[in-house]
Amino acid sequence: MTGLRERQKADRTSRILAAASRLFRETGYGAIRIEDIAHAAEVSVGTLYNYFANKGDLLLAIVSMEVEEVLQAGKTVVANPPRDIGQALATLIGIYYDHSLHYLSKEMWRTAMAISIEAPGTPFSVRYTDLDASLARQVCALIRRLQALGYARADVDAEAVSQLVFNNLNQMFTEFVKQDAMPMDMLHAATARQNAPLADYLTPR
């Protein structure tokens, strides 16, 4: 279980991830070469490729850790949501958005999104897509919870509405990272406005 080989493997993995994470953030994904990461992690280029399918997969591994954190943070909102539907959505989405630039630059997000679309087969791309689906399910859980608490109309297709909300927040986040100049509060405001009609529709009369 804890043979030398396994310990070395775990150690190398974390060294590579730490080096890549630091270098990508400091210098930018595009500007860092695989050789730089391998050097910083004290492994050879070939070894790095034994651990990660390609440069993009390495980035997605880092992004996945970030998304997992966000997913965890969202749980508290679902458990205890505000009574107002617009507020409830804004709170959950706010957690997603505000967390996003904590560890990752906009450039890193752009690259990660691009890779998850273009190379959907690599291990961490699959993982990333799974996590995205988990976020969508969390939005759905929130709406069902609001329905269960009587804060939202129960006769509405919760899945349809939550997919609408999630796809919208996802697309808005994509726009946000595409435009380096766009500030975070503009993202919040735009999403809130778009959700308002749905919140109105969901509110019991």
Next chain:
Amino acid sequence: MTGLRERQKADRTSRILAAASRLFRETGYGAIRIEDIAHAAEVSVGTLYNYFANKGDLLLAIVSMEVEEVLQAGKTVVANPPRDIGQALATLIGIYYDHSLHYLSKEMWRTAMAISIEAPGTPFSVRYTDLDASLARQVCALIRRLQALGYARADVDAEAVSQLVFNNLNQMFTEFVKQDAMPMDMLHAATARQNAPLADYLTPR
């Protein structure tokens, strides 16, 4: 105006585009080398780079032509929409979706989307983003038209709703091209279900 130089330029541009379009579709974007395209278009590699900033820009040029066609086709629906809101949305979105695989493979779409996110600065990436915005405006025009005709409630934020609809259809299309196995009718069905709550909300009582 029509000097030799200008004619040769236009001729080379169209030869390059034709060659790239055919080769990308036949063999796949990733499998085709710049040298192959240059050879098929009877220009040198360097010349190709005088006409297009990079391999991705060449693809986006092709995709842009496709989107322009779709945008044109959508105009007729906005001018004369079905009375039922769900129907109206499904008709417009149906035009977008059904056109999409006419000239482009899923792989080409994936790559184009990835590039427009990752490299938003190149000439055709800007063009592609503009066209996307035009599609969003067209969805908004449809909803305003439905309001003007009295088919939809006029006291609803048309812009917010249309952005919700557009971002959703865009994201759903992204899922569609990400999954090679997903059939077109599943895409139509999923989008229609997601739009149903909004259509209900918009319908005058």
Next chain:
DNA sequence: GAAAAGAATTGAGTTCGTTCATTTTTGAAG
């Protein structure tokens, strides 16, 4: 504890997108 098996590491080599110094072509001026 020696030896064989097999797992993992290594870095030089390959590939392909992109660049740029040089050459060729074009259009204008004399």
Next chain:
DNA sequence: CTTCAAAAATGAACGAACTCAATTCTTTTC
């Protein structure tokens, strides 16, 4: 018709991601 300058074309050279045959390190077997 020459000459010249500007525009455009060219392909060899470069850089970086990725591969793979050879080597080294672990573990297992007797």
